[in-house]
Amino acid sequence: MSALVECRGLTRVYHKGDQEIRPLDELDLDVDEGTFTALMGPSGSGKTTLLNLVAGIDRATSGTLRVEGVELGALSNTELARWRAHTIGYVFQLYHLVPVLTAYENVELPLLLRDDTRRERHRKVAAALELVGLADRHDHFPRQLSGGQEQRVALARAIVTDPRIIVADEPTGDLDAAAADAILDLLGALRRELGKTLLMVTHDPRAAAHADRVIHLEKGRIVAAAAATS
Amino acid sequence: MKLLPWDYGVRNLLRAPGRTALGAGGVALVTALLVTAAAFVRGMNGSLAETGGLRNVILLGAGSEDSVERSEVKAGVAGIVAASVPGIEERLGVPYVSPEINVALVVNVDGQERQASFRGVTDAAYLVHPQVRIVEGRAPRAGELLVGRFAAARLDVPDERLAVGRSVDIDGRPWTIAGRFEAPGTVLDAEIWCDAQELRVATRRETLSGIVLTLADDAQTDDLDLFTKQRLDLELVALPERGYYARLHDFLAPVRAMVWTTALLVAGAALLGGIDTMHASFAARIRELATLRALGFANGAIALSLVQEALLTAALGALVGAACVLPLDGLAVRVSMGAFGLRVDGTALALGLGAACGVGLLGSLPAAWRCLRMELVAALRAD
Structure with missing residues (x-):
């Protein structure tokens, strides 16, 4: 059975003035469905770049990247946006909630890109908020929530479309220990109970310990890959 | 999308x-x-x-097509036109032929000299200018004035200064305001009307400025053109009234x-x-x-x-x-x-x-x- 995410010779090159920056360099990686993978490494090692490529919000300079059998490099920007909306749930370090929308409306946003009826949207949003334990805060605006609650809303937004893959960029980086644990427990539960495939960037070994596999990157290459030790 | x-x-x-x-x-x-x-x-x-009536024609002195105030038409011409030109609108036997004097005069208002647009008219003026409606007081008699609703603005004085019963001096002689009129959306609104004969005396002129007449529904201007060409002695030119004001518009x-x-x-x-x-x-x-x-x-x-x-x-x-x-x-x-x-x-x-x-x-x-x-x-x- 082929992997859900297949990277072959994946390279990303930026140019800053005359300087060439190569955050990913000929990287090969497979991520199987239903696994929780943590990406670790020093700043500039390419972990966030890899995450962005898998999430379809950035494009590789060379190499191939197949997700769910789709070659992302072959998609136009419009096709890629549509693919993201249906395949990926993204959790940002700083939550990236829309401040003028309530928790409910923030979670509902990705569903507006689908053909769901209002009733279907309501059912899905309510279920997602219930799952992250914020059903009673559905009408709160982001400014009325704590950091941990905001991240849980962001998580609900990421899972509301029932994507096969959830990518998380330092999801606990801005949270205190208790809130971080709550988020990591939720991510673990998503894998265990719903069979989601998770890819998480983190600097925190405690966060990485929640994953099945930890991949260490340096200078755009994998330097170590091992099963996580809880 | x-x-x-x-x-x-x-x-x-x-x-x-x-x-x-x-x-x-x-x-x-x-x-x-x-x-x-x-x-x-x-x-x-x-x-x-909107000042000119659709069926109105203005007769001016030849060569004065651009300014009615410079135009001069002999005093008796209005009667000749009414008797000679076919197709003029009539009501109860009264032809719609209005001899008029248009002149800019200096008015003394409380010691301040202001320039105003005067129109000396007869009763026929109310026939050819149906937009004019007296809203207060009455039509002017000798030594009286009928002021338009924007006349005060034209003189740059408060509106109440031209109220009915007040007076202004023209050439040292007091004229009493007998009434006020409105002619919405026309230049007439800013004018001061008085009796044509009175104005002729006050301005010491022998002539009219022009004659405004209204043609009957089915009448053509051809008869009028023919009249002005046959009666070269009267030195007239006929212009549709709307055309005259359209020229001012271009100006x-x-x-x-x-x-x-x-x-x-x-x-x-x-x-x-x-x-x-x-x-x-x-x-x-x-x-x-x-x-x-x-x-x-x-x-x-x-x-x-x-x-x-x-x-x-x-x-x-x-x-x-x-x-x-x-x-x-x-x-x-x-x-x-x-x-x-x-x-x-x-x-x-x-x-x-x-x-x-x-x-x-x-x-x-x-x-x-x-x-x-x-x-x-x-x-x-x-x-």
């Missing part, structure tokens, strides 16, 4: 109320200015276009051009300011806009939402601007040729509202484009 919720655009307006108010205030100024400019031009055009083209140019320059400056303000507003939300893109919303859908915000701000400003200038409708404006009322009508308002929407649209699109063309990864990291 799936769109962002309407509420998103609306609530963003309340996010930075000061900025929204500033933007709306700018648009309100542009709207107010453009509506006022349109009201000015429409009032001016309207007063000239005022530079004034209209100046008004429009000023208004458009200010609107252009407001547009550039609007682009800058909106770019600052959108740029402050680059990361949020990038998040929407990352979720899968198309750039077009996000741009549409930003345009919606701009249009709502513009509409708010336009309504405020329009509300501010609505009370100016009918306000007398004094110009060298007389006075007319500002015309804040549907067309002027539609122009102002349309321009406001244009400022919103043209102001927001470049700003939205600049924000949305940014690379998604970089935009997600923006502060």
Whole structure:
């Protein structure tokens, strides 16, 4: 059975003035469905770049990247946006909630890109908020929530479309220990109970310990890959 | 293309109320200015276009086609015309032939000398100028005046100074105001009428300025043209009354051009300011806009939402601007040729509202484009 995410010779090159920056360099990686993978490494090692490529919000300079059998490099920007909306749930370090929308409306946003009826949207949003334990805060605006609650809303937004893959960029980086644990427990539960495939960037070994596999990157290459030790 | 919720655009307006108010205030100024400019031009055009009756013809002295005040027609010509030209409208045997004297006179009002447009008339004037309606007092007799509703504006004196019963001096002789009239949307509104014979004596002139006559429904101007060509001794030229005022309309083209140019320059400056303000507003939300893109919303859908915000701000400003200038409708404006009322009508308002929407649209699109063309990864990291 082929992997859900297949990277072959994946390279990303930026140019800053005359300087060439190569955050990913000929990287090969497979991520199987239903696994929780943590990406670790020093700043500039390419972990966030890899995450962005898998999430379809950035494009590789060379190499191939197949997700769910789709070659992302072959998609136009419009096709890629549509693919993201249906395949990926993204959790940002700083939550990236829309401040003028309530928790409910923030979670509902990705569903507006689908053909769901209002009733279907309501059912899905309510279920997602219930799952992250914020059903009673559905009408709160982001400014009325704590950091941990905001991240849980962001998580609900990421899972509301029932994507096969959830990518998380330092999801606990801005949270205190208790809130971080709550988020990591939720991510673990998503894998265990719903069979989601998770890819998480983190600097925190405690966060990485929640994953099945930890991949260490340096200078755009994998330097170590091992099963996580809880 | 799936769109962002309407509420998103609306609530963003309340996010930075000061900025929204500033933007709306700018648009309100542009709207107010453009509506006022349109009201000015429409009032001016309207007063000239609607002064002449559709079936009215004005007989002037040959060579004076451009100015009735310079024209001279022999005093007895009106009777000859009424008797000789077929096809003139009649009522109860009275022909619609109005001998008139148009003259600019210096009036002494409380020691201040002002220039006013006078029209010496007979009873026939009320037949050929049916727009004229006496709204207070009565028609003037010897030594009396009938003043138009904008005559005070033309003289630059308070309206009550020309109230019925008050008097003004002309050439050292007091004339009492016997009545007031209105002739909405025409240049007559700014005139002062009196008896033609009285005015002829006061101005020591032997001649009329012109003769205004109304043709019957089915009459042609050919008979009148033929009359003026056969009676060369009378030295007359016949012009459709509307044509005469259309010439004045052309004469005022530079004034209209100046008004429009000023208004458009200010609107252009407001547009550039609007682009800058909106770019600052959108740029402050680059990361949020990038998040929407990352979720899968198309750039077009996000741009549409930003345009919606701009249009709502513009509409708010336009309504405020329009509300501010609505009370100016009918306000007398004094110009060298007389006075007319500002015309804040549907067309002027539609122009102002349309321009406001244009400022919103043209102001927001470049700003939205600049924000949305940014690379998604970089935009997600923006502060």
